[in-house]
Amino acid sequence: MTKATERPTRLPSMADVAKTAGVSAQTVSRALRDSPNVTPETKKRVLAAVEQLGYRFNNAARVLSSGRSHTIGLVLLQSGGYYSRSAVTAGVEAAAGEAGYAVSIATIASLDTGLMERSLSKLADQGVDGIIIAVPLISVTRKMEDITRDIPTVTLDGSRTASARSLGIDQKEAGRLATQHLLDLGHRQVWHVSGPDEWIEARRRREGWQECLASAGIEAPPPLEGDWSPDSGYLQGQILARIPDVTAVFAASDEMAFGVIRALREHGRKVPDDVSIVSVDDIALAAYCCPPLTTVRQDFYRSSAAAVALLLRGDDAGAAEVVVPASLTVRDSTAPPRSR
Amino acid sequence: MTKATERPTRLPSMADVAKTAGVSAQTVSRALRDSPNVTPETKKRVLAAVEQLGYRFNNAARVLSSGRSHTIGLVLLQSGGYYSRSAVTAGVEAAAGEAGYAVSIATIASLDTGLMERSLSKLADQGVDGIIIAVPLISVTRKMEDITRDIPTVTLDGSRTASARSLGIDQKEAGRLATQHLLDLGHRQVWHVSGPDEWIEARRRREGWQECLASAGIEAPPPLEGDWSPDSGYLQGQILARIPDVTAVFAASDEMAFGVIRALREHGRKVPDDVSIVSVDDIALAAYCCPPLTTVRQDFYRSSAAAVALLLRGDDAGAAEVVVPASLTVRDSTAPPRSR
């Protein structure tokens, strides 16, 4: 058992394969990359030699000479809903793998500009061919611009830089869908527990909520800000529970909704009898909340895969913005307001 | 905006920096790696040149010449609890980053030997210096042995190969803790909703449960098998709800516990009044279940970080097995059995 820090013993190289197969190294290279002009017979001999020697190509050498690493970097936030993080990782990895790309991740501990710069540098140093940023960029520094100019980048939550393209789920629509559902049920006012203001997603959902209320001629109440966690939902729920005329709440994430519901119940307000609640995400547990959550589903897996496609396709459409729709799943946490 | 698939334009190399700083490339290399014998003055000049040219070292070249990629591969399962996946990713990435290593992930869609082989190959091709396998190895093929012999490997859930070391949370202890807690409350029998049998973690938890019951002189009832999802918990809960003398259930994951509880409630069995339930994980939502879950906490983040340390430290202790303890968090889903 060797340790990961010591230099490995020498493995067979392409030259070794070439010698065994009785051809030149270049022919081996061509045969292995399915280059057109290689006799099937030669190719067979090469593959046999590869098999015999247990040859495995050297990625570093390939990268060095070809200039492409076939790796894309993914920037994630360590905190924040673990559901989305997990789905995004899976989606990116699947789509990238499909296209023959590997994924290298860089997690940042908090939404800090310095940390963000450092993880982008780290990915750039690794020589990734492209970057997917799945966290909001609070502010885009010169260094960040430099990197995203050199390396194709797609942002996954609506952040914008001069050179990155961006793609995301239509969060404003998500906010609108949730709010409209409550209004349709007959509620006259909808309160909102939002995500942290640094998150563009949170801002967009809030905008959707505001606009929806506005177009119904309702003045939006002040939003209550959480941090995506159930604990923060619980905290804000304790405030909402004390406001008698709250009959409908739009929570920006399922996890916060769990917290809000607990707080309401502890204050004797029943969901959905006294208060209706809609949230966003449709995590696996949403159906097992008490009551099961009405929520706006987000297909992170799909939007992440789409981000990879956008990155690799690389339309020269400049900083195009692509949007993936969201859809409402109605369960039992919403109902018409109690008739007065 | 370039696309990720085309060859990037030439960036400044070490030679360029050397010329600008008026030293040799080797000196630049030494200066950047904090080699001892470099004058502070020279180092300053080099760093200035680096800054001026916007130099960024070429990872591929470094890997090619040094033989080490400073990257570790992480194998994850796409399905399965997203909580653990997320925590493991974060833990591995943080610990690896700390040590100057990058993390490349390989997700497999299902527990299939072929897929497993392919993702190990993929990581090996990428030239990772070490591998962390966070999914159970159903069966270890020759090819898998070959790779784990060449590349230092740590398994994170108790799977064993001839050459990999392994590390994990003490799952048997987790099962025992959960079961003992229920017995201590006065329950005379504890039922079990287990994870899928292919998962070693699931097996260990079940063993802990069985042994705990056995040492209390109780014969274990047949375990009910779920797949970690809340839906599967719900399904098994519907069975448990129909068995009148069930008063205590040990669910192998929080998510399944959510499902079990819903099923029980739908059949009029109250938790914890009629049935107590303990599970494992302590996810963020555990405290917001109805009722809040008593659960065995697993510190995936910590154990993952420990796995990285083990990998990089590389004791020659052969296939050592290291274990991280689990701990019980008591909330409201457990109570003494209703006196009869």
Next chain:
DNA sequence: TGAGCTTATGTTATCGATGACATACGTAAC
């Protein structure tokens, strides 16, 4: 003062695959 050592820096070969170009052979066309 000069042998012997240490410290800072330069030189050269090397890692392994690949792109660009060169060559050898065959075949079709005039």
Next chain:
DNA sequence: GTTACGTATGTCATCGATAACATAAGCTCA
């Protein structure tokens, strides 16, 4: 029967950093 071209393969330089070795100072101590 020669020109022209296509196909299969080989040769060589190259990517950029580093290890190993070489050299040039500076310093110590007999």
